[in-house]
Amino acid sequence: MLTDDTVFEDTSPPPDGRRLEGKRAVADFWKDWFTRNPDARFDAEEIIVSGERAVVRWVYRKMRDDQPWHLRGVDVFEVRDGKVAAKLAYVKG
Numbered sequence: 001m002l003t004d005d006t007v008f009e010d011t012s013p014p015p016d017g018r019r020l021e022g023k024r025a026v027a028d029f030w031k032d033w034f035t036r037n038p039d040a041r042f043d044a045e046e047i048i049v050s051g052e053r054a055v056v057r058w059v060y061r062k063m064r065d066d067q068p069w070h071l072r073g074v075d076v077f078e079v080r081d082g083k084v085a086a087k088l089a090y091v092k093g
Contacts, residue, residue, distance in 0.1 A: 002027065008087045026087075053077065072091065
């Protein structure tokens with residue numbers, strides 16, 4: 001569901017994150033990330049869509065040091081021809 005020229009801007013490293021470009025690079029990033037974080041869960045708190053833009057407020061949940069842990073954030077999406085052309089991620093804190 002990604003365009004060939006898709007862009008992903010990660011939340012880390014601080015302060016501005018890392019930018020990945022291209023379908024292969026973005027898909028490989030997420031495959032590796034979910035392999036390393038098998039208990040990760042993203043719960044959408046709100047989804048706002050306007051034209052080819054979408055904003056998703058989310059909570060990322062997982063266990064850290066055997067304790068429940070969470071982080072809140074927002075993704076700003078650009079959609080083109082029904083596929084994700086950009087995902088820009090931001091977090092609180």
